Amino acid sequence: MGKRTVIPFGPQHPVLPEPIHLDLVIEDEKVIEAIPQIGFIHRGLEKLVETRDYQTYVNITERICGICSFGHSLGFSQTIEILMGIEIPKRAEFLRVIWHELSRIHSHLLWLGLLADAFGYENLFMQCWRLRERVLNIFEQTTGGRVILSACNVGGVLQDISDEDLRGIVQILDGLRDEYGDLLDTFLYDRSVESRLGGVGYLSKQQAEEFAIVGPFARASGVIEDVRMFGHGGYGALEDFEPVISTRGDGYARCEVRALEVLQSIDIIKELVGKMPDTPISVAVKGSPEAGSRSASRVEQPRGECYYYSRGNGTKFLDRFRIRTPTAQNVAGMVATLQGCDLADVPLNVLTIDPCISCTER
């Protein structure tokens, strides 16, 4: 038995864009135990809901994360709509799903690029980010913003997309799909990718269920868990929705699931554009959530299920708003993947769960 050493990993590390710290107990280059620590950047954004009215707070939820910003505004708006019994027009539901799925494409392309960079395939990284730029251009064209969209509010959406622009988006996505095919082949069939990711950070289906992990991390271990399949909002109009599942449970499977979800999101957008109803895009929202009313809802963010909770107090402010992010749910699973892995695989393992600490610490 070798000597045990504790190696501190993070909060600053080249592979980590955001701060998470791990105490790695190492024995002969193998990780025996990993103890996570977060909490370096807790911002207390949830507390602001007590001093910002619910319509203004939508803009704050968007600033929780720069990647899934639209998803957070969607989750918050949806929770308030449940709280106040508001039914939004169909077109607004469809537009929300379109922007949300575009966010998923851009998030997954960003992650695939970071993954390629982490295993030293810089050209692949650049190609992924080049395609991601097109999605950001669609955001800019439709909302005026590339990161913070300010398109969603309580009662619907703030901006419409004309039918002509929707057809233009489909054309752009068709072009993106053609070029993405080459990158997809590389991710799925290139020997170097498979040899670097295959078997790294294995998590069985049983472990995935035990740790209650969510999102592509869970689906890569064979867990059929995706909020979109419940058909809430615009997802209910889809003919069929089957989550992308892999049963390998390793880093390669997480790459495979995210890579294929890009194509799935393109299909969802195309289907909804074809079915786009001609209704208003929002309803007028008056009044405030009743005192003591509470609601909880879930949204499938690019990184997995995100939970939202709110409690009204009879005024336009809320007593409490809570976001439980996918990363918070996945930390325990990530620690499990680290136990027994090589020290050299730690950065890649951490990256494969796609952690977002700024979301987690809100």
Next chain:
Amino acid sequence: MDPQVFINVKESELRAKVEQYHTNGWRFVNINGSTVEEGVEVIYSFSKGEPFENLRLVVANGTHLPSVTDLYPNAFFFENETHDLFGTAFDGISIDFGGEFYTVSVPTPMNPASAQAQEALANNTYGAANYGDCEVPEPAAKPAAKADTKADAASAKTATSDTAETTTTTEEA
């Protein structure tokens, strides 16, 4: 829309209820604190595919709840978080950070009425940042109470003619 199921439970029933969810194959979703008049409202959420249920209990400040990390290991995150932000302690957490999970500038920032916040106020340490293992700096001394507002205003008026004197006056105050 997710089903809105909130089930009120008592503190004594909590553990048995969570065990029931675990036995029946429900997935753990969240633990969430919030401040209410009586103390802290704690919500436990579980899902089994689309079915989605929330247990709600209200506990007094300073209450210790049983940890559920032996059933749901990932609950350690939320139990530590609820402890640091609301002051509700959990007994038997698998990874217990003992109040240092989040770096916060005041104890239990989401619940100023918690036992920890009250203790810090009594010890005059409320507002001293949590620096982890580092030494906590001495809190700044409170300025002495002003004896006579009118006299202070008069001395400040006199002092405006001389900057050095202004400094002296302020220090004396």
